[in-house]
Amino acid sequence: MIETYRARQIRGNGIIRTFRRQKPAVSTSELDPGALFFVLGRLHQGTCCDDVECSTGAHNMLTRRHFIQTTTALFSASVSSPLFAESWPTVSQKAAWDAQVTPPGYNAATSNPWGLHPRFLPQRVQANEGLVPGDIHVDAVAKYLYHIEAGGTAMRYGVAIGRGDLYEPGVYTIKRKVEWPHWTPTQSMIAREPEIYAQFEGGVEPGPENALGSRALYLFVGERDTYLRIHGTPFPRSIGTSASSGCVRMVMAHINDLYSNVEISSTAFLYSAAESVAARS
Numbered sequence: 001m002i003e004t005y006r007a008r009q010i011r012g013n014g015i016i017r018t019f020r021r022q023k024p025a026v027s028t029s030e031l032d033p034g035a036l037f038f039v040l041g042r043l044h045q046g047t048c049c050d051d052v053e054c055s056t057g058a059h060n061m062l063t064r065r066h067f068i069q070t071t072t073a074l075f076s077a078s079v080s081s082p083l084f085a086e087s088w089p090t091v092s093q094k095a096a097w098d099a100q101v102t103p104p105g106y107n108a109a110t111s112n113p114w115g116l117h118p119r120f121l122p123q124r125v126q127a128n129e130g131l132v133p134g135d136i137h138v139d140a141v142a143k144y145l146y147h148i149e150a151g152g153t154a155m156r157y158g159v160a161i162g163r164g165d166l167y168e169p170g171v172y173t174i175k176r177k178v179e180w181p182h183w184t185p186t187q188s189m190i191a192r193e194p195e196i197y198a199q200f201e202g203g204v205e206p207g208p209e210n211a212l213g214s215r216a217l218y219l220f221v222g223e224r225d226t227y228l229r230i231h232g233t234p235f236p237r238s239i240g241t242s243a244s245s246g247c248v249r250m251v252m253a254h255i256n257d258l259y260s261n262v263e264i265s266s267t268a269f270l271y272s273a274a275e276s277v278a279a280r281s
Helices: 033-040 064-076 091-101 187-192 194-200 252-259
Strands: 002-007 017-022 123-127 136-139 144-148 153-158 170-179 215-221 224-233 242-244 248-251 267-270 278-280
Touching: 091 252, 123 144, 153 248, 153 252, 170 224, 187 194, 215 252, 224 252, 242 248, 248 252
Parallel strands: 136 267, 224 248
Antiparallel strands: 002 017, 002 278, 017 123, 123 153, 136 144, 144 153, 170 215, 170 267, 215 224
């Protein structure tokens, strides 16, 4: 069987793109309820950017009180004062953190201490002709990120996207890359959920517990920073769900692999549910 991935026309760019991979069709019995929409070709409202654990997946549902307590405990250790976060880790500190978030004997295709569904592990798939090497495509339905490679292939990763109407489909340019970035919640996040985010207004220092994780790719429209990121997450179990405040989340070990292969000025396509990559068997 041939599984076909089609990136539909987005914002009038007139480009129809298809990914094909030789593999047996995935049985619907293997997938969680959210993935079922992907296999059957049905559409549901995608949602997408990142901050803290807000997963809507059944296996990640938390009471609001537990969520607030968990969030506070997670980030409070990273905030040493009300001053703006401004320190940067040394090379040796970054290397130590990289080792901390990388499983022993790490193999991208098989290592899975996070308990992800196997389809969310990195895989190299065949890409159709005409795709631009270096471009990134995010499928809001299947929760996949594709990084197009030279030679007609693409690396596919499982991701989490924004929840509700926080997902922002569009065409973006990656204008900044940061290893072990700082994180500061946006003013809209603070206004929307002050009980969670107000305490982090001064910023959170880099580290494995930082909401942006180990790597971040910054998405721009022209010269405007959209505050959307493709980044690592300390909440790997959110992968495959609509969980964030708008960003695209990845397992830290996975984005560490992706990061070095992404060039500044690359294009990132974030598709809506209606425009997303659809699976045909």
